[in-house]
Amino acid sequence: MAVVDALDARILRMLLEQPRTSVREYARQLGVARGTLQARLDRLEREGVITGSGPYLSPAALGHPVLAFVHIEVTQGHLDEVGDALAAVPEIIEAFSITGAGDLLTRVVARDNAHLEDVVQRLIRLPGVVRTRTEIALRRRVAYRVLPLVEAVGRAAAAEAGQPRRRV
Structure with missing residues (x-):
C-alpha cells in the first residue's frame, strides 16, 4: 500500500484540478523544488497511485450514449x-x-x-x-471522482503528522 502524505495529497489535487499544467508550474504553486516534485510524481507512479495521464474520452460523444x-x-x-x-x-x-x-x-x-x-x-x-x-443506467448521479478521497487522505496524513490543518 502506498503511503501518501500531505504534500503528496496536495500534488494529487493539483494534478486532478489542473491536468495540463507543467511540472515546473506545479512546483512553483506548491512552493517546492522541481526535482522534489518530480521525485514525488515518479514515486506515486511507481507505487501505482498515479495510473495514467491520458485524456478522458466520452463514449456518448463517440456515438455510444x-x-x-x-x-x-x-x-x-x-x-x-x-x-x-x-x-x-x-x-x-x-x-x-x-x-x-x-x-x-x-x-x-x-x-x-x-x-x-x-x-x-x-x-x-x-x-x-x-x-x-x-x-x-438512466442518469449519472456522481461522476467518476477521486478528489474527495485525495482530500480525506491528505487531511488524515496531516493530522497524523501533527501538522496544522490546511486545505489539501
Missing part, C-alpha cells in the same frame, strides 16, 4: 477464459470479477438499445457464459 451494467454468470473454472474473451468486445469499457450474484460485472456502452441487445447476445454466446443480467 447508452450505458449499461451487465452481470455475467460464468461456468465454474472458466472465469479467466470468459474474462479474456470480454477484452475482444469493444463496447465493454470495463470488467470486474465480483462477489455476490454473478461472477463478472461489465460496463457496456452502445449506440442505442438495439445495439445493446446485440452486444448482450454476443456475450451470451461466449463459451463459459451461463447467463447475463443487464441494467441500463
